[in-house]
Amino acid sequence: MHGISRRGLLKTGVAAGVLSLSGMPLRAQTRGGKLTAGLSGANTSDSWDGRTHSDLYMIASAQGAVFDSLTEVAADGSLKGELAESWEASADAKTWTFNLRQGVTFHNGKAFGADDVIESLQLHVAEGSKSAAQPIVAAIAEMTKITDSQVQFTLESGNADFPYLMSDYHLLMYPAGQIEEAIAQGIGTGLYQVQSFDPGVRMVATRYPDHYKGDSAGYFDEIEYIAINDNTARMNALMTGQVDAINRIDFKTEALLRANPALRIQEVTGNQQYTFPMLTDVAPFNDVNIRKALKYGINRQEMVDKILLGHGAVGNDTPIGPANQFYNAEMEQLDYDPDQAKFYLQQAGLDSLDIDLSASNAAFEGAVDAAQLFQSSAAAGGININVVQEPADGYWSNVWLKKPFCACYWSGRATEDWMFSTAYEAGVPWNDSQWDEKDSARFQELLLMARAELDSNTRRDQYHEMQQILRDEGGVLVPMFANYVQAVNNRISSPDTVGNLWQMDNARMAERWSVA
Amino acid sequence: MGNVLKIIFQRLALGLLTLLIVSIVIFVAVNLLPGDFAQSILGQGATPEAVAAIRQDLGLDQPLLTRYFQWLGGVIQGDLGTSFAQANFASFTGTDSGATTVAQQIAPRFANTMFLAMITAAIAVPFSIFLGVLAALYRNTVFDRATNIFTLTSISSPEFFLAYILILFLAVLNPIFPSLSNIFEGMPFGERVEKSMLPALTLTLVVTAHMMRMTRAAIINLLASPYIEMARLKGLSPMRVIVKHALPNALAPIINVIALNLAYLITGVVVVEVVFVYPGIGQLFVDSVKIRDIPVVQACCLIFATAFILLNLTADIMSILSNPRLRHPK
Numbered sequence: 001m002h003g004i005s006r007r008g009l010l011k012t013g014v015a016a017g018v019l020s021l022s023g024m025p026l027r028a029q030t031r032g033g034k035l036t037a038g039l040s041g042a043n044t045s046d047s048w049d050g051r052t053h054s055d056l057y058m059i060a061s062a063q064g065a066v067f068d069s070l071t072e073v074a075a076d077g078s079l080k081g082e083l084a085e086s087w088e089a090s091a092d093a094k095t096w097t098f099n100l101r102q103g104v105t106f107h108n109g110k111a112f113g114a115d116d117v118i119e120s121l122q123l124h125v126a127e128g129s130k131s132a133a134q135p136i137v138a139a140i141a142e143m144t145k146i147t148d149s150q151v152q153f154t155l156e157s158g159n160a161d162f163p164y165l166m167s168d169y170h171l172l173m174y175p176a177g178q179i180e181e182a183i184a185q186g187i188g189t190g191l192y193q194v195q196s197f198d199p200g201v202r203m204v205a206t207r208y209p210d211h212y213k214g215d216s217a218g219y220f221d222e223i224e225y226i227a228i229n230d231n232t233a234r235m236n237a238l239m240t241g242q243v244d245a246i247n248r249i250d251f252k253t254e255a256l257l258r259a260n261p262a263l264r265i266q267e268v269t270g271n272q273q274y275t276f277p278m279l280t281d282v283a284p285f286n287d288v289n290i291r292k293a294l295k296y297g298i299n300r301q302e303m304v305d306k307i308l309l310g311h312g313a314v315g316n317d318t319p320i321g322p323a324n325q326f327y328n329a330e331m332e333q334l335d336y337d338p339d340q341a342k343f344y345l346q347q348a349g350l351d352s353l354d355i356d357l358s359a360s361n362a363a364f365e366g367a368v369d370a371a372q373l374f375q376s377s378a379a380a381g382g383i384n385i386n387v388v389q390e391p392a393d394g395y396w397s398n399v400w401l402k403k404p405f406c407a408c409y410w411s412g413r414a415t416e417d418w419m420f421s422t423a424y425e426a427g428v429p430w431n432d433s434q435w436d437e438k439d440s441a442r443f444q445e446l447l448l449m450a451r452a453e454l455d456s457n458t459r460r461d462q463y464h465e466m467q468q469i470l471r472d473e474g475g476v477l478v479p480m481f482a483n484y485v486q487a488v489n490n491r492i493s494s495p496d497t498v499g500n501l502w503q504m505d506n507a508r509m510a511e512r513w514s515v516a
Numbered sequence: 517m518g519n520v521l522k523i524i525f526q527r528l529a530l531g532l533l534t535l536l537i538v539s540i541v542i543f544v545a546v547n548l549l550p551g552d553f554a555q556s557i558l559g560q561g562a563t564p565e566a567v568a569a570i571r572q573d574l575g576l577d578q579p580l581l582t583r584y585f586q587w588l589g590g591v592i593q594g595d596l597g598t599s600f601a602q603a604n605f606a607s608f609t610g611t612d613s614g615a616t617t618v619a620q621q622i623a624p625r626f627a628n629t630m631f632l633a634m635i636t637a638a639i640a641v642p643f644s645i646f647l648g649v650l651a652a653l654y655r656n657t658v659f660d661r662a663t664n665i666f667t668l669t670s671i672s673s674p675e676f677f678l679a680y681i682l683i684l685f686l687a688v689l690n691p692i693f694p695s696l697s698n699i700f701e702g703m704p705f706g707e708r709v710e711k712s713m714l715p716a717l718t719l720t721l722v723v724t725a726h727m728m729r730m731t732r733a734a735i736i737n738l739l740a741s742p743y744i745e746m747a748r749l750k751g752l753s754p755m756r757v758i759v760k761h762a763l764p765n766a767l768a769p770i771i772n773v774i775a776l777n778l779a780y781l782i783t784g785v786v787v788v789e790v791v792f793v794y795p796g797i798g799q800l801f802v803d804s805v806k807i808r809d810i811p812v813v814q815a816c817c818l819i820f821a822t823a824f825i826l827l828n829l830t831a832d833i834m835s836i837l838s839n840p841r842l843r844h845p846k
Binding site for chain 1 (some may be wrong): 549564566601621680695696698700746790795799
């Protein structure tokens, strides 16, 4: 029953025939055809307002197809200009000048210029705006239009990563003076022009002729994104050939997909991480020895094997993952060692320790199971973990940041500073371990130094040291990085390097993939 | 006839009372669920300030009673309100113009659900009456037993299970119908029907047993009557006896059951719509319950309740009309 299906055989047969006839290499990207993708993360409340985007469906539709940002993170993790052509910083990384691409038009024909940049960014700091990118824009003290194609940003304090921040998927460029209309109809400068958009159901867009990216991107004539939040329905749609690609495959039925010769599975390890933060201002977690004991009491490899079913990598208690530029790969890996755990308990003056660990599958899929694995591995080190299963509803407001020890997840950030300043800088609202000067003054000092440092070698050393500090003393256990796993029909070809910052090639499959 | 009108009037009045009670129960039940709209929409970003801001914007900080009567006041004037998600979005953009009302949001979804219900009814009703007649005709034979076993098995299985079985046989192994029922506005009728086929067949399997068995039982019940014996003695064929003589008199209970099942086709589609990604009211309902969007949940429940009440009423009236004794009471 799971052998080669009639359809699959036909498809691969035809594909192979065409390839051998044309003699083209597999990766050649041809224009034309249609991409139909079944994506999760859609809601009936979705809109083209970038400030509200939080899940794959709208990110792939907006930044991935219809809209552009100033900069873009390439599949290999490097930064390149999108609507900005180039940028320079002052020596203190406080003043940034962006040169905008000329001759770009919005889908309604309006030319793109400096006013659009300023007005689009101001949306995020508007009165009453609840934009998730608010802190990024709020850090800009002044935005000045120098010429129609040049904008200068003066920051509150130096930030070497500022161009990276401009690639955030919330920061979309809208036509100035027509923003309401652009949000209602989806008018951007992206490769694809909206044909129809039914929130939570379907989005169809066609290639915008004469796009500034020319022949280097956006190979399809048409794209259709179908909202399929149900896992099984998404797998079925791919198996029966009704969609060409799906995100987030279900590991339990992965074998069926692998057995289908017409499909291939794409798997990348990015920065998505499953964590157990502890509040370092609450006893007993205020004692670094207790934190160390826990670090040795958790069996990371077992979690990757059993919770992620192998689709991931072990973490080293830092939020900086393989998708980051200054990831410290040489740092020695923390290993499960109950004797070390016992040793650090003794250092803290204890023979055994009883703690509660709050978990719910709202934190991540399998969080409760992970907590139970942790419970059994820690028991060997004299740590008795009591797993408290919390209700999924209201988890993020009632448990996370409130209970001293709980389960959590982060999708990670493109840059080190972005991640640290979201969750590890003293005083920020999402600092889920209350990590600040009392724990490591050196860490906070390095954070500020590295942020304004333009020399990459110095920055590398600084970020490596910060990762070291977190590994040895940090208040967050990062036992695993979860892979992004998606499946694609062989009718569609994708480049060798697939982005690992987000699902579906950084949500840019409409731009980078093509018909095989 | 005046009698019938009186019954209709009475039943409609009682129906309104039922709707009121339903709305109270739903309102209280949704509020009893842990978490609210502000917490679920913000997810990880649910800092106390953000939650408080959204609650204030949407009036969620008001007492329960006040909110209920505000909502009820709107509904009485025909205004189902604005969904929390839309209202929240409008406060994001700082304009009110972009927000669509609950009625606007539900209308296309409800039309889709009705379309699916109609296709299913068009398949299921003739199919089950036909099966029921045949089962009555060949009662206690292998055919009768097999039909019974088949329909009872399908009604006893969970809907998603039936759906997956159909997907396996009709979409994966034999690609006859698409497993994805993503119909949209402007889709040609033929394609629409083709795409809706698997959900319609799933629902058919769910509702057939009830209607088929009622048809069979009602007919068999009548077969012992003297007038049927008379018809048989006249030498009519068994098929003719059943279709011409027994069936018209068995219609009342059959219509009753059909109406109940039609109501189910509107209210019970939730799981089927999710499995087949059919953009009907059921999916909207699931999405809305997930984010505790009370105005949408309330509106959906009212629609479901209304469908049940009206179709039940229709069933009663039809059974009166199909029975001369009830039509002309002495």
